Amino acid sequence: xxxxxxxxxxxxxxxxxxxxxxxxxxxxxxxxxxxxxxxxxxxxxxxxxxxxxxxxxxxxxxxxxxxxxxxxxxxxxxxxxxxxxxxxxxxxxxxxxxxxxxxxxxxxxxxxxxxxxxxxxxxxxxxxxxxxxxxxxxxxxxxxxxxxxxxxxxxxxxxxxxxxxxxxxxxxxxxxxxxxxxxxxxxx
Amino acid sequence: xxxxxxxxxxxxxxxxxxxxxxxxxxxxxxxxxxxxxxxxxxxxxxxxxxxxxxxxxxxxxxxxxxxxxxxxxxxxxxxxxxxxxxxxxxxxxxxxxxxxxxxxxxxxxxxxxxxxxxxxxxxxxxxxxxxxxxxxxxxxxxxxxxxxxxxxxxxxxxxxxxxxxxxxxxxxxxxxxxxxxxxxxxxxxxxxxxxxxxxxxxxxxxxxxxxxxxxxxxxxxxxxxxxxxxxxxxxxxxxxxxxxxxxxxxxxxxxxxxxxxxxxxxxxxxxxxxxxxxxxxxxxxxxxxxxxxxxxxxxxxxxxxxxxxxxxxxxxxxxxxxxxxxxxxxxxxxxxxxxxxxxxxxxxxxxxxxxxxxxxxxxxxxxxxxxxxxxxxxxxxxxxxxxxxxxxxxxxxxxxxxxxxxxxxxxxxxxxxxxxxxxxxxxxxxxxxxxxxxxxxxxxxxxxxxxxxxxxxxxxxxxxxxxxxxxxxxxxxxxxxxxxxxxxxxxxxxxxxxxxxxxxxxxxxxxxxxxxxxxxxxxxxxxxxxxxxxxxxxxxxxxxxxxxxxxxxxxxxxxxxxxxxxxxxxxxxxxxxxxxxxxxxxxxxxxxxxxxxxx
Numbered sequence: 121x122x123x124x125x126x127x128x129x130x131x132x133x134x135x136x137x138x139x140x141x142x143x144x145x146x147x148x149x150x151x152x153x154x155x156x157x158x159x160x161x162x163x164x165x166x167x168x169x170x171x172x173x174x175x176x177x178x179x180x181x182x183x184x185x186x187x188x189x190x191x192x193x194x195x196x197x198x199x200x201x202x203x204x205x206x207x208x209x210x211x212x213x214x215x216x217x218x219x220x221x222x223x224x225x226x227x228x229x230x231x232x233x234x235x236x237x238x239x240x241x242x243x244x245x246x247x248x249x250x251x252x253x254x255x256x257x258x259x260x261x262x263x264x265x266x267x268x269x270x271x272x273x274x275x276x277x278x279x280x281x282x283x284x285x286x287x288x289x290x291x292x293x294x295x296x297x298x299x300x301x302x303x304x305x306x307x308x
Numbered sequence: 309x310x311x312x313x314x315x316x317x318x319x320x321x322x323x324x325x326x327x328x329x330x331x332x333x334x335x336x337x338x339x340x341x342x343x344x345x346x347x348x349x350x351x352x353x354x355x356x357x358x359x360x361x362x363x364x365x366x367x368x369x370x371x372x373x374x375x376x377x378x379x380x381x382x383x384x385x386x387x388x389x390x391x392x393x394x395x396x397x398x399x400x401x402x403x404x405x406x407x408x409x410x411x412x413x414x415x416x417x418x419x420x421x422x423x424x425x426x427x428x429x430x431x432x433x434x435x436x437x438x439x440x441x442x443x444x445x446x447x448x449x450x451x452x453x454x455x456x457x458x459x460x461x462x463x464x465x466x467x468x469x470x471x472x473x474x475x476x477x478x479x480x481x482x483x484x485x486x487x488x489x490x491x492x493x494x495x496x497x498x499x500x501x502x503x504x505x506x507x508x509x510x511x512x513x514x515x516x517x518x519x520x521x522x523x524x525x526x527x528x529x530x531x532x533x534x535x536x537x538x539x540x541x542x543x544x545x546x547x548x549x550x551x552x553x554x555x556x557x558x559x560x561x562x563x564x565x566x567x568x569x570x571x572x573x574x575x576x577x578x579x580x581x582x583x584x585x586x587x588x589x590x591x592x593x594x595x596x597x598x599x600x601x602x603x604x605x606x607x608x609x610x611x612x613x614x615x616x617x618x619x620x621x622x623x624x625x626x627x628x629x630x631x632x633x634x635x636x637x638x639x640x641x642x643x644x645x646x647x648x649x650x651x652x653x654x655x656x657x658x659x660x661x662x663x664x665x666x667x668x669x670x671x672x673x674x675x676x677x678x679x680x681x682x683x684x685x686x687x688x689x690x691x692x693x694x695x696x697x698x699x700x701x702x703x704x705x706x707x708x709x710x711x712x713x714x715x716x717x718x719x720x721x722x723x724x725x726x727x728x729x730x731x732x733x734x735x736x737x738x739x740x741x742x743x744x745x746x747x748x749x750x751x752x753x754x755x756x757x758x759x760x761x762x763x764x765x766x767x768x769x770x771x772x773x774x775x776x777x778x779x780x781x782x783x784x785x786x787x788x789x790x791x792x793x794x795x796x797x798x799x800x801x802x803x804x805x806x807x808x809x810x811x812x813x814x815x816x817x818x819x820x821x822x823x824x825x826x827x828x829x830x831x832x833x834x835x836x837x838x839x840x841x842x843x844x845x846x847x848x849x850x851x852x853x854x855x856x857x858x859x860x861x862x863x864x865x866x867x868x869x870x871x872x873x874x875x876x877x878x879x880x881x882x883x884x885x886x887x888x889x890x891x892x893x894x895x896x897x898x899x900x901x902x903x904x905x906x907x
Contacts, residue, residue, distance in 0.1 A: 154734035162730060251709065258712035265719050275684065278691040281715060285698055288722040295729035302736045 127169060128290050132298070134165035142194060160184065160194060166291045167267075176280045177287075179268020 138161035164184055167177035184195035262277065263269035266284050269277060672678070692711055696702045699718045705711055 151731075151734050154738070155731045158733050159727065159730035162726065254709040255712060258709060258716060261716050262712060262719070265716060265723070275687045275691065278688060278695060281719070282691065282694055282698060285695075285715075285719060285722065288719070288726065292722060292725045292729065295726065295733065299729055299732050299736060302733065306736060 127287075128294050130169045131162075131165050131287075131290060132294050134168055135162050135294070138165055157194065162291055162295060164195060166287050170283070170287065174280060174283045175272060175276065176267045176269070176284050179271070183267060 139157065142157050142161065163180060167180040170177035172178055181195075185192055259274070259277065262281060263272070266272075266277070266280055269280065272280055672682075692708065695715055696705075696711065699715050702711055702714045705714060
């Protein structure tokens with residue numbers, strides 16, 4: 121099992137590097153811009169700490185650098201020059217095309233499922249079907265929460281959720297420690 | 309890979325002699341490997357549009373090429389099935405074939421195979437679905453003349469001819485038959501004519517393969533006819549051999565069929581035809597089993613039952629051969645990489661790495677659908693158990709819906725925490741320079757690396773400051789019982805602790821000093837911001853919130869205090885913090901200990 125401490129260290133290191141890369145862009149950033157930078161660099165650092173092994177990390181980075189994103193330049197700056205980028209950054213390029221294909225398929229499937237459930241609404245008296253719809257709805261919500269979750273099927277969704285929760289926890293821990301530390305430093 | 313296949317062929321042939329059907333499973337697995345390899349090799353070798361042909365022709369091409377050109381000419385002249393073209397093409401790629409041909413470990417086999425291959429090529433090239441006998445006779449004669457008078461070869465031909473007697477009529481499309489076995493079967497079938505028994509041959513192979521095989525079979529059949537008295541007479545022994553051989557063949561073809569998914573339709577045709585021809589006598593009881601299992605041909609599951617069925621039918625197609633239509637339907641829907649070992653099936657399946665064997669439980673449906681579904685469900689439930697340990701407060705709940713609810717809430721709260729913390733960091737650090745803090749944070753993290761839990765929980769705090777004064781834990785613990793009290797109590801506790809800390813031991817640890825400062829700030833905060841002021845002292849509020857975290861008790865009272873402090877502020881930061889506090893309220897419901905138990 122990955123040691124949580126090493127995960128935190130790596131995340132922190134990458135996060136600081138990313139922040140340093142963004143620091144020189146503007147002199148006076150508003151608080152919200154700073155927050156955005158901080159959050160984005162933290163997310164990217166957390167995703168890259170996984171080194172492309174998990175789907176959500178790839179999807180997260182892919183979303184950050186996709187064309188329609190307003191902060192694309194920021195994300196790219198954080199990720200660093202192309203030469204330094206790890207394979208994870210390269211994966212999203214192909215993953216996006218793949219994701220688009222899967223996304224269209226899933227949208228089709230989802231729409232058909234919705235149509236089917238609407239038709240079968242009067243027959244939903246059976247407990248198994250009720251449970252299925254309940255679980256299915258929750259699965260949909262979970263998919264919307266996890267980056268890149270729309271492309272995962274049942275089993276992988278839960279695995280990705282597991283990994284995502286672990287990463288989020290580590291991220292929260294590090295950020296909290298950093299916040300307290302910086303606060304203390306500021307006070308001193 | 310081709311060599312491996314040929315070895316397997318050899319094995320299969322030997323098995324025939326023993327008429328041991330149960331060996332088929334072992335072989336089938338090997339065959340499947342070989343078939344898979346063959347398919348892949350075929351794909352690489354033959355640049356053909358016909359996917360099936362690629363798979364099968366690959367092997368056959370290699371075999372054929374090793375022989376020479378004479379036989380090739382015949383096929384080229386005759387009606388060209390796909391296989392023929394392949395053969396020609398393969399001839400172009402003869403280098404591979406030659407290597408393969410040379411690579412045959414068994415000299416006998418190679419010698420035998422060559423004539424067979426030649427016969428195959430000729431036969432397949434000439435033959436097309438339908439009546440093969442008249443056409444093949446001429447071809448066979450030609451090929452026969454070229455075939456070496458090998459006793460073993462003759463024997464095999466006879467054996468194979470019995471296999472393919474019935475399938476010959478089924479030959480539909482020319483297909484590069486890589487397996488000599490298949491060809492043998494075809495030859496046998498040709499000789500005996502479409503016989504129900506030869507359903508065993510189950511030349512359900514891909515259409516292309518079938519045609520080729522049929523051609524080869526025709527060759528074999530004629531040869532056998534010439535060599536032997538009656539195939540019928542030897543039907544039984546041949547049948548056995550055929551079974552073992554066809555067992556291998558289907559596997560081979562199955563593997564090859566993987567490459568040619570496009571041949572599904574052809575396979576369907578063939579399998580349906582074969583189904584009609586399947587003879588229960590020839591088939592084992594396992595024949596029915598495979599159909600029940602509904603292995604998907606596309607998936608090329610290693611199905612011993614299928615192999616057996618194929619043996620019985622001489623089916624050369626993928627696993628679905630024996631199943632025929634029901635299999636075809638099932639194969640569409642079965643899960644990938646799931647072989648279901650039915651209870652009744654002979655337990656001779658050697659475990660294959662790529663397949664997951666599932667045994668149907670007593671009283672449960674043995675449909676491939678349900679078995680695959682069950683495996684999937686088990687996987688999901690297993691992972692949900694992990695999630696139960698990870699998500700706090702989920703140990704008591706059962707049921708997927710509630711569990712998913714908790715997971716969703718937890719993920720949402722974590723994400724909101726990240727948002728809040730990033731906002732906090734933005735306020736704390738106006739210049740985004742975290743260099744010093746990075747060092748400090750590293751120190752902090754390292755100092756607390758032991759429990760490696762969140763900062764805000766008392767157990768961690770007490771553990772994180774071992775060198776600190778003993779009173780410090782008291783500081784942390786003190787507010788806990790007075791959570792419900794107002795901030796005055798907290799202030800008292802803090803101030804008392806502060807005095808004890810300042811007046812007491814010298815705290816060498818930097819963190820303890822920081823802690824002291826933090827407490828001081830909090831105390832000031834509590835007293836200084838009792839009334840909402842217009843100027844939002846962000847620096848002041850954050851320590852309070854931090855203190856809330858540090859205390860580790862998301863008591864509603866504390867949160868209320870914070871909310872009250874933020875009440876009058878219209879600053880967006882205050883609003884954000886308010887919302888975050890509300891969310892923190894929720895977090896209060898989660899047991900802190902679970903947070904400590906990180907990974």
